[in-house]
Amino acid sequence: MDDSELNRAILADMLDEEYEIIEAENGLEGVAVLQLQGMDIALVLLDIVMPEMDGFGVLGVMRQNNWIEDIPVIMISAESGSSHIERAYDLGVTDFISRPFDALIVHRRVVNTILLYAKQKRLAGMVADQIYENEQRSSLLIDILSHIVEFRNGESGLHVLNVRTLTELLLKHLVQKTDRYPLSPADIAMISTASALHDIGKISIDEKILNKPGRFTDEEFAIMKTHSMAGAEMLQNLPIHQNDPLVKVAYDICRWHHERYDGRGYPDGLVGDEIPIAAQIVALADVYDALTSKRCYKAAYDHETAVNMILEGKCGAFNPLLLECLTETAPTIPAQLDESVNPAQRDQREMKNMMMEIRRHEELTASERTLQLLEHERMKYSFFAAMTQEIQFEFTLSPPMVTLSAFGAEKLGLDEIIMDPLQNEKVCGLMDEMERKGLSDSLRSTTPEHPVITYDCRLNLRGERRWFQITARAVWSADEPPRYTGAIGKAIDTHESRMRLDALERMASHDSLTGLLNHAYAKKRILERMELRSASNFALVIFDLDHFKSANDNLGHAFGDHVLMYVAEKLRQSIRGGDIAARVGGDEFLIFLEYKEDVDIVIDRIFQSLCGVYEGFAISISMGVARTDVVGSNYDDLFHAADQALYTVKRSGRGRFRFYDKTMHNMLSAITPIDNGGEQR
Amino acid sequence: MTLKECYAAMGSNYDEVLGRMRSERLVQKFVLKFADDGSFDLLQKSLAAQNYAEAFRAAHTIKGVCQNLSLSKLGASSSALAEALRGGGWSEEAAALVEETTRDYQETISAIRAFQEALGG
Numbered sequence: 075m076d077d078s079e080l081n082r083a084i085l086a087d088m089l090d091e092e093y094e095i096i097e098a099e100n101g102l103e104g105v106a107v108l109q110l111q112g113m114d115i116a117l118v119l120l121d122i123v124m125p126e127m128d129g130f131g132v133l134g135v136m137r138q139n140n141w142i143e144d145i146p147v148i149m150i151s152a153e154s155g156s157s158h159i160e161r162a163y164d165l166g167v168t169d170f171i172s173r174p175f176d177a178l179i180v181h182r183r184v185v186n187t188i189l190l191y192a193k194q195k196r197l198a199g200m201v202a203d204q205i206y207e208n209e210q211r212s213s214l215l216i217d218i219l220s221h222i223v224e225f226r227n228g229e230s231g232l233h234v235l236n237v238r239t240l241t242e243l244l245l246k247h248l249v250q251k252t253d254r255y256p257l258s259p260a261d262i263a264m265i266s267t268a269s270a271l272h273d274i275g276k277i278s279i280d281e282k283i284l285n286k287p288g289r290f291t292d293e294e295f296a297i298m299k300t301h302s303m304a305g306a307e308m309l310q311n312l313p314i315h316q317n318d319p320l321v322k323v324a325y326d327i328c329r330w331h332h333e334r335y336d337g338r339g340y341p342d343g344l345v346g347d348e349i350p351i352a353a354q355i356v357a358l359a360d361v362y363d364a365l366t367s368k369r370c371y372k373a374a375y376d377h378e379t380a381v382n383m384i385l386e387g388k389c390g391a392f393n394p395l396l397l398e399c400l401t402e403t404a405p406t407i408p409a410q411l412d413e414s415v416n417p418a419q420r421d422q423r424e425m426k427n428m429m430m431e432i433r434r435h436e437e438l439t440a441s442e443r444t445l446q447l448l449e450h451e452r453m454k455y456s457f458f459a460a461m462t463q464e465i466q467f468e469f470t471l472s473p474p475m476v477t478l479s480a481f482g483a484e485k486l487g488l489d490e491i492i493m494d495p496l497q498n499e500k501v502c503g504l505m506d507e508m509e510r511k512g513l514s515d516s517l518r519s520t521t522p523e524h525p526v527i528t529y530d531c532r533l534n535l536r537g538e539r540r541w542f543q544i545t546a547r548a549v550w551s552a553d554e555p556p557r558y559t560g561a562i563g564k565a566i567d568t569h570e571s572r573m574r575l576d577a578l579e580r581m582a583s584h585d586s587l588t589g590l591l592n593h594a595y596a597k598k599r600i601l602e603r604m605e606l607r608s609a610s611n612f613a614l615v616i617f618d619l620d621h622f623k624s625a626n627d628n629l630g631h632a633f634g635d636h637v638l639m640y641v642a643e644k645l646r647q648s649i650r651g652g653d654i655a656a657r658v659g660g661d662e663f664l665i666f667l668e669y670k671e672d673v674d675i676v677i678d679r680i681f682q683s684l685c686g687v688y689e690g691f692a693i694s695i696s697m698g699v700a701r702t703d704v705v706g707s708n709y710d711d712l713f714h715a716a717d718q719a720l721y722t723v724k725r726s727g728r729g730r731f732r733f734y735d736k737t738m739h740n741m742l743s744a745i746t747p748i749d750n751g752g753e754q755r
Numbered sequence: 756m757t758l759k760e761c762y763a764a765m766g767s768n769y770d771e772v773l774g775r776m777r778s779e780r781l782v783q784k785f786v787l788k789f790a791d792d793g794s795f796d797l798l799q800k801s802l803a804a805q806n807y808a809e810a811f812r813a814a815h816t817i818k819g820v821c822q823n824l825s826l827s828k829l830g831a832s833s834s835a836l837a838e839a840l841r842g843g844g845w846s847e848e849a850a851a852l853v854e855e856t857t858r859d860y861q862e863t864i865s866a867i868r869a870f871q872e873a874l875g876g
Contacts, residue, residue: 077812078792078816083785084776084781084785087781124810124812125812152834173822173823176775593772
């Protein structure tokens with residue numbers, strides 16, 4: 075590459091006796107030539123100063139495409155500054171010649187460089203040869219063997235090679251197209267090699283029949299047909315190597331390469347994929363090459379005619395998939411079988427393909443496939459996670475890490491991946507320690523057989539405590555004993571539904587006017603309390619408002635309601651945290667409290683605090699109290715006793731409280747049955 | 756006129772070029788070709804168009820060819836011109852070198868033409 079025609083001519087003159095010269099008058103043209111000719115270029119002589127793209131630009135492109143590794147470059151320039159030379163060497167030139175140059179030196183350096191590279195390539199080739207020595211040797215022997223067959227056949231000698239090339243081409247295309255036939259690159263190489271043996275059985279056929287120019291008689295054809303089985307038997311009867319995969323594949327090919335997909339072939343009349351794919355492919359390759367070759371009984375068809383004849387079903391019945399492969403690879407077939415590409419070059423090409431494939435094969439190891447599968451699963455997972463609008467998480471103990479679905483991270487205001495979550499401020503802020511411990515404990519208490527838990531907890535979501543239900547599966551290791559290694563799961567925001575439930579429950583359990591518990595619910599709580607603390611002493615208090623009916627009548631129901639609300643509020647204020655207060659009905663209220671001693675002081679305090687004046691209405695109450703140490707722990711007995719005490723108070727002038735005692739045993743009830751929400755007898 | 760005399764007329768050393776090219780036939784072939792080389796034309800056109808980058812390349816090419824053919828006089832002036840034009844600038848020095856290069860070029864060409872006539876071409 076030099077922009078001066080004269081300079082190019084001078085250089086060409088020095089070298090054109092031994093080498094073919096391609097000239098380019100600037101870098102761009104040069105790159106185009108390299109692109110086109112590739113490794114066929116033995117060496118580049120490169121000028122620096124050129125229009126369009128200079129020499130350094132060319133070197134850049136050659137490096138980018140890794141051409142520089144295979145194509146040596148000698149830079150020739152009138153630029154003699156050491157910086158230029160240095161840069162050229164840095165960019166990978168093999169040699170630098172400055173002008174004016176000596177013809178002998180240029181010639182010598184070019185020759186040396188080409189030899190050097192050739193030697194290097196040969197060395198690389200030798201290494202490859204060594205690695206694949208066995209394959210090569212066996213393929214050589216196979217070639218010789220099959221050549222002997224062809225020799226008897228009077229065929230071109232290229233038939234075996236062509237079938238092999240076609241077999242490989244079709245197989246490669248087939249595995250790209252479908253995964254119906256799981257063939258590794260090694261399998262493809264093996265089938266291609268074994269394809270060379272497809273006709274070995276012909277060695278047992280009389281030469282007169284083999285080379286008969288005209289049509290076979292039925293008898294001759296019957297003999298001819300025995301060659302497939304004969305070949306298979308030869309392989310089967312090998313004294314050794316019978317179990318070699320190559321021999322097995324070769325057996326399939328020999329025996330069944332004249333079967334037809336429609337079952338009308340020989341020797342066994344196999345149908346469809348009963349015919350091993352190796353034999354199907356070789357059959358197709360065999361037919362194509364037979365059509366395009368000159369035989370003693372026919373002239374050669376050209377490529378298009380041959381392909382069309384096969385596709386039209388004139389030359390047998392084939393797997394439709396293979397016919398598609400043939401159609402799709404057809405444009406490249408003539409180039410692949412080009413006779414000007416001599417067998418040695420083709421072998422080289424084959425070796426290169428093999429190396430490339432082996433390299434590719436190595437990359438596509440199990441782990442690669444596993445990764446692909448994993449990636450696929452991940453994609454599925456994140457897609458569905460995004461669809462369900464769920465907070466999904468994965469937690470691993472080691473390394474301590476939480477991974478959240480994109481939606482989850484967004485919703486919780488966290489990153490998708492959190493290392494050391496327990497040290498993470500945001501995580502700790504979201505879920506306080508008790509909840510974290512509770513969740514962790516319940517996950518750790520699972521077993522590998524029953525690893526799933528649900529856990530309700532409150533999370534601090536953007537300043538709001540909201541209820542979430544976490545459904546999680548603990549992950550246990552497979553070793554013995556199993557170790558807890560983390561968990562996967564999802565968290566659902568149950569706050570709204572939980573609030574609704576709470577409200578419903580509240581509505582069911584509370585008196586709507588005063589907000590106190592209703593009688594039924596109070597009774598439930600009282601029973602629970604007495605059960606829980608059966609050794610304690612409790613007092614059940616019932617009171618009502620004196621003269622409430624007249625207040626209602628005189629001052630209106632609305633006022634009456636306000637009085638009740640006022641009393642309820644007073645009641646709430648006067649009892650302790652653990653006490654239970656309820657509105658039994660009407661103007662009757664209930665208190666349930668635990669006491670240790672001096673219960674009358676407690677009762678008195680409550681009694682006093684409830685009395686007072688509301689908007690001019692003097693609140694006076696009558697109160698009866700029943701103690702468990704007197705009455706026992708039966709709720710109905712307690713309630714009845716308190717009721718009787720209340721009745722006693724009412725009868726004796728109201729405005730007081732009294733404890734139940736045995737003297738009241740025969741008292742009537744103060745509570746009107748209608749207002750009594752309890753299951754009183 | 757012999758090729759050696761032609762070289763003398765061009766202010767150049769014939770022995771040197773023969774030493775490198777190793778064949779009188781080659782030297783003669785390329786010297787004759789030099790007369791048809793378009794680089795000087797390109798130099799003049801680029802200068803007229805004030806395209807100094809292109810002019811640099813043209814001067815550089817002339818320099819390279821001169822080096823190959825050992826046309827030392829023109830080689831020296833074109834090399835100096837190339838250096839003056841490197842970087843795409845114009846200067847008084849460059850103007851002077853353009854004149855010198857042009858003079859040397861014409862001298863070289865007329866020597867080659869004379870040699871060509873002597874050959875009977």
